């Protein structure tokens with residue numbers, strides 16, 4: 001398709017460029033990614049959190065190279081290959097890959113022993129893991145689609161903004177209601193988990209909506225949250241912590257590059273699968 005987004009910068013910039021360069025030599029584990037892609041950033045963050053060896057290979061998923069399609073028939077990044085215990089493994093879909101890598105890395109000697117899901121036995125721990133999965137699902141099925149609906153909206157911006165804010169508010173309210181804020185900024189308070197990882201790339205991209213959409217994201221400023229003041233303060237605290245997280249910073253290119261890359265989303269001409277699904281009111285790929 002000629003309108004496909006192939007005009008993107010071919011490689012990461014800023015801190016992500018340095019990180020990609022530091023991970024350019026072949027390793028048993030390879031992440032095929034694109035610097036601009038938030039789904040890739042999830043997986044890249046998990047690798048950085050665990051500090052295990054990996055190779056980062058930049059590709060343009062819009063070009064649908066046959067060699068890439070042979071790895072991932074869906075033709076999407078992130079895609080990961082790994083040699084594990086003498087077997088060649090291949091997986092795609094960012095949530096699946098994040099969960100797989102978190103379990104794999106936490107059990108390998110090369111890792112730093114981190115676990116990005118609450119550990120432990122017993123009903124309480126089992127429930128806490130399930131609650132995390134519920135809010136991971138909320139991010140995937142509610143917040144992320146609403147982000148694209150708002151970014152791509154040409155008409156009905158106010159409605160799209162209200163939809164996005166409602167999805168974010170539900171996430172922030174869960175953090176308030178669970179009392180996690182007393183322990184730390186993350187969804188669970190002190191521990192950084194996959195719930196945070198799954199939403200962080202879009203939180204970091206909120207400035208694109210402020211840049212492109214008149215009226216911006218629409219989250220009330222401090223002191224203007226009315227009855228939801230506590231909820232929006234909790235959200236702000238979480239967003240700020242995301243911006244300061246080392247794995248978020250390390251995988252981030254220059255702001256200006258994202259502004260260029262997301263222009264096609266903002267004017268709703270992108271031919272990406274996510275963009276087309278949003279335009280057609282379908283579930284995201």
Ligand SMILES: N[C@@H](CCC(=O)N[C@@H](CS)C(=O)NCC(=O)O)C(=O)O
Pocket residue numbers: 034036037038039040061062075076077078092093094095271272273274284285
């Ligand atoms: N559900 C997938 C979505 C991945 C995705 O849409 N990646 C984009 C880049 S941000 C892509 O590869 N797009 C290629 C295309 O739209 O043709 C995941 O979570 O990994």
